[in-house]
Each structure stands twice: as C-alpha cells, then as structure tokens.
Amino acid sequence: MSDKSAKPHPIEPRKAPRQARSNATVDAILEAAAHILREEGLVPFTTNAVAQRAGASIGSLYQYFPGKDAILTELIRRKRQTMLDAIRLAARETRSRPFAEAVDRLIAAGIAHQLDDPQVSRALEYAESTLPLHTETHELKMAIVAEVSATFAARGFSEPEIAAHDVVALTRGMIDTAGLYGETDASSLTDRVRRAVTGYLKTAPKVSRT
Template structure:
C-alpha cells in the first residue's frame, strides 16, 4: 500500500502581529532543532517546547511536522527570489563582475549554513509534495538571472541562466556540508567559475557584451 501523503498546508496564515510572532517563533524553533538534532529530533512536541508555546497553539497553524518543513522551504525560496531580484537593481550601471557577485552573495545569504539543517531541507524538498511550488519559484529565480544575461547580450541566455544557478547551488551545497566555510573565498570561487563559463560561452558562439 502507498503511504498517505502528509498534510503540508498550514491550517491558517497569521493575520495579526501576535499570530505572526507565534509563527516566526515556530520557524525559528524548528530551525534550531534541525541544526542540532536533524530530522531525528524533529517533531511537533519538540518544536512547541522550543518555541515556548503549547502543542495546541502550534496545531492552530500547522497540523503536522511536514507542514512546518514545507513552510520553511516556502519561506527560504521566497526570500531567495526576493534577494536575487534586489541584487539586480541598478545592473545597468554596474559591470558583469559586480552584478554577478551581488547575485552570488544574495544566494549565499539564503543557503542553510548547518549541515543537518541543509540535509533536512533537502530531504523535505525531495519527499514532500511541493514539486510544482518549488518548480515555479526555481523558474522565477532562473528568469531573474536570465534577465541579466539578456541585458548583456549573452548567447543561449535561458540555458546559461539555468546552468549558472545549478553551478552556484552545487558549489554552495558541497561547501556547506563541511563544518567551517570561508564564505568570502567561496564567493570568489563561484564568481570565477561563472565568469569562466560565460567567457567560454561567448567565445564558442562568437558574441560579446555590449
């Protein structure tokens, strides 16, 4: 028999300041538990205790631990997209290197720093029925990068944007699996990899920046 699909939708969204504080406390408590214990120690009782609220109060917003994980993923991707779009503001007055660095810094700001937290969110991303939601956000992120490449007359801009997003994400995921990361050095390496990719792409297709 197939396992039942976990409930991942919140029971309600916060509409008042007090409710927002409660949901934010649930999110922060969840992140702290996952950073320390991973999924093995993650359940609604533990989250409520860490957040300083009753389980009943937690259930007013989230019916399952999977619903909490889903909300964490939604927030993470939403913040990433917003930061990427913000990083592109004023790109008309900046060079490729500066804009690329702004995009990488924005992406890194939203990367889970702790291995156990990153593993938990990757697991949730793989198993929870969020594929359509995540796919929409991923497309929007790629489209944001593509807008920069189109402005710079980059050949195959759509494919290149997807490649760059995948390249940067892969390098970050690999780096943050370790205990300590030199983020400045990692930023430099990712920017160098992107610059090399774009230079070779333009060489192969005989196109140049404006």
C-alpha cells in the same frame, strides 16, 4: 515527509496565510523548527519536539500548521522568498553596471543565503524532494532562476535559462560542500565560485548581433 496519504493534509497553512505568517507563535514554531533541523537533522525533527522548543503546545502547532510537512514547506518558502528578494535587489542594482559586477552580486546573494545555516539548507533541500510538490515554493524556485535568467538574457546570452540553471546549480554545489566542510570564510569561496561561474559564462553561447 509523512506517509499517511490516506487522510488529506493540505500543505497550506490553516489560517489566512498572511496573518499566520506574521503571528508570534508561528515565528516561534519556525524558529524552533530551524533550530532542530540545524542541530539534529531531519530525523529528530518531530512535531512534538518543535512545539516543545517553540514553547507552544502541540495543539497550538496544529492550529497554525496542518501538519509536519507544512512547517517544512513554510521554512522553504521563507528562505526562498528572502533569497529571491536578495537576487532581485542585486539584479536591479546592477542593471546598468558591468556584467562582472552583476555576477558578483548574484554570487554574493547566494553565498549569503546558503552559507549561513548550511545544515538547515541541506535538510530543507532534501526534505523538499520528498514532499508533495508545493506550488508556491516551486514558483519561488522558478522565479529565482527566472531572475538570473533575465539578467543573462539582458546581457545577450542566447540560452539564458540553461545558463541560469547551471549557474545556480554549480554555485549551490560549491557552497553546500563548503558548508559541509565547515568553511565560513566567504571571501575565498566567493572568489572560487566566481571563477567557475565566469569561466562557464565566458564560453556560453551569445546571441549573434549583426
């Protein structure tokens, strides 16, 4: 986000990450950050504003985060980790169930995480594209796709990665737009997303089993 590329501002939290991630101040900062993103967007998202809302001093904020970008990165990381956990759970629990059910659970997980707090999701999504590539968040992203891909592979699709990317992409597109229009009824949206995903998958190439 910030441009002062002259000075090295690492993106990793300053403290040992595990501690930092469970500290009350850190949580307050992230909560405040999400709040501002949700209510006001990426432009009024300033470190001073975040610190103030978190009830922390700006100095404290910099004690836990090396810079503005790091806050956004950690927000992304957490959101994505939650998503990955949900997807993994869904995959595990539907491994021996009909495929339709597996797909449904995947979609439900996506909707649960994207439709709740759509402005924050949107802001983070855009922010990420302007941030220097961050290994961990990127790996989480790949892991989500990999998880979906594994589910598809297990069901005999021959190009599971492509299918996974596409399914994730179209799902996100639909949910994003729904969020933008203030849609909050998950059930209608779930149904429509399912129709698109199912339709897509029906015609996806399968491994020929002879």
